[in-house]
Amino acid sequence: MTDRVELGVELLDRFEDVELSVAEVIDRLETITTDPRTTREILERAENEGIIERDSGVVYPAGSNYVSFEAEVVTKEGEFTCRRCGASITTGYFLNLEAGEHGPFGSSCIRKVTGRE
Known part of the structure; x- marks a missing residue:
């Protein structure tokens, strides 16, 4: 499960969007996992590491580590x-x-x- 969390956090760090709904983020994370606990762990870890910010159902990717x-x-x-x-x-x-x-x-x-x- 840790590998999926790491992969999910790294994927979030690569998002090029300015903002997304939580549903849009979950849609993308479902390419890694459909387990709600793992998805929650990915989101919490990404937020704790400053990769995303969340506010009222909106996710703001903070990084600029776009996929080359x-x-x-x-x-x-x-x-x-x-x-x-x-x-x-x-x-x-x-x-x-x-x-x-x-x-x-x-x-x-x-x-x-x-x-x-």
Whole structure:
């Protein structure tokens, strides 16, 4: 479970959004875990570490550690299922983060997960 928490905190640190609803954050974290306790632990740890601020159902990512698509996104060819939308994909995009690899995602879902879209 610790690996999922670390991965979730690092993903939150990579969000490019100015603000998100808690529901939008949970939607993205569900690519890592659907366990409410783990999600709560991710949010609490990220807040304690200054990665996010929360106020009245709104989450404000504090960082500027955006994903470098050239350095931190790895593309692999094969038969995959997108972790976000469940679609079958032949090109998988994986986030290569310190806490581990996260994916696969389709081309539009990788942008949604990181906040580029």
